[in-house]
Amino acid sequence: MRQPGAGQTRRRGAVLEEAILRAAVDEITESGYAGLTMDKVATRAGTNKNAIYRRWPNRLMLGIAAYRQLATAFQPPDTGNLRDDVLEVLRQANRHWSSPLGAILRELLSAAGGASELLAQLQEQSSDAAAASWLTVLGRAVARGEASPEALHPRVATVAMVLLRNEFVVRGAPSAPDDVLVEIVDEVYLPLVRRRGPTPS
Amino acid sequence: MRQPGAGQTRRRGAVLEEAILRAAVDEITESGYAGLTMDKVATRAGTNKNAIYRRWPNRLMLGIAAYRQLATAFQPPDTGNLRDDVLEVLRQANRHWSSPLGAILRELLSAAGGASELLAQLQEQSSDAAAASWLTVLGRAVARGEASPEALHPRVATVAMVLLRNEFVVRGAPSAPDDVLVEIVDEVYLPLVRRRGPTPS
DNA sequence: GAAACTACGGTACTTGCCGTACCTTAATTG
C-alpha cells in the first residue's frame, strides 16, 4: 500500500491508529467479523500486525472497536400514543438487528461468548442505550395515564426488547416479521404495562 | 489404543459410532466444547478422524450430538399453586443453565452463531421441551381459575423463560440469583398471566 | 468359499490465522 520512495512520511500515533481503525471498519463491513483477520487489516492499513497488537490486545477487541465506530444511538419516538411509540422502538431495534451492522453485533456477541467484561462494552451501546429509550417512552405514557407507574421498573420496561432480542439470539432469525413485533406488543407488552385492574386474590 | 495382535476385532458401524460418541461426551464433559478437538476424540475412541468425519460433517455437529446425549427432559412441577409452579420451573431452568451442562449449551449456541438450522437441534431439547412445561403448568392454573386463558398463547406462556435466558445469553452471568427469578415472576409473569381486570380504553 | 465391496486404521499433509519475536529504520525528543 505504501509506495517506497514516494516521499511518504511514516505515520505514528493517532494518525496510524485511525488508519488501522478505518481499515478494520472497512474489513468488518465487507466481510463481517468472521472475515476480519489481523493480516488483512494490517495490509489494508498499509502497516503490519505489530502496530495493531500494540493498540489492541487481540482480534476481538479490535472487532469491538470497529463496531463501536459504526454504531449510532437510537432516538426515542414521541407520537403521543403508547402503542405507536412502543411499536416504533421495536421496529427501530428490529431494523438494527436485521441490518448488516446487527449481523456483526451478533457475531461479536457470539465470539465474546459470555465474557461479561467484554460484553459490557457492547451492552453499553446496544442494550443500555435502548433501555433508556424505553424508560423515556414509558415515562411519557405514565404521565398521560396510559401506563401504570410499576411499568417503570427496568425489568418490566425492557420486556419487549428482550423478547425481540430472543428472536435473534436464540432462534437465529435474520429478521423478525412485523407480525411478531405486533404480537409482542399486543399480547405481552401492553397488557403488562397498562394500568392494571384490581387483582383477584 | 488398540493392541495389535490382541485378538481385537475391528469395530464398525453402530458399535464404532457409539464409541466415538461416548468419547466425545467424555471430552466435552471434561473440557467443554472449546476443548473438544477432533484429534482427541479420535484418540480417545481408539480410532482416527476419518471415522468421525464419515459420520459428522464438522466439529460443531459432533458437539451438538454429544450435548444431546447428556441433556435430559424437564419434569413440570405440580404444587397446586401457580406461583410455586412457575418459580419451580424457573429454578429448574436456572440450575440447568448454571450447571456445567448449561455452560456447554452456551458454548454451542455461541459457536453456532445464529445458524438457524443447527440451532433448531438444540432448541428442540432446551426451549421447546421447556415450553411444554410452561403450557402444562399454565393449563392447570387456567383450570383452577388462577390464570386467564389468554396466557396459553405461546408467546405469553414462555415470557418468564425468555427473560431468564436473557440473563445468561446476553449478560454472561454464570448463574442468576434467586432474587432475579422472584422478580421475574412477581413483577412480570404473574401480572401478565393472571386474570386481567377490566382494561381501560 | 472366493471375489467384490465397503469401511476402518494409520499417517501425513495442507490450510488458515492468531499471536510473538527480532531486528532494522525512521521520527521525535532533549
Add this chain to the structure above:
DNA sequence: CAATTAAGGTACGGCAAGTACCGTAGTTTC
C-alpha cells in the same frame, strides 16, 4: 546531534480443522 521511542519487515511457532491416500480387515454376494 545523541538517545529514545515507535513503525516496518519478515519470519516463525503453534494449533486445530479438514483432506487425501492407501493398505487392510470385515461384510456381502453369488
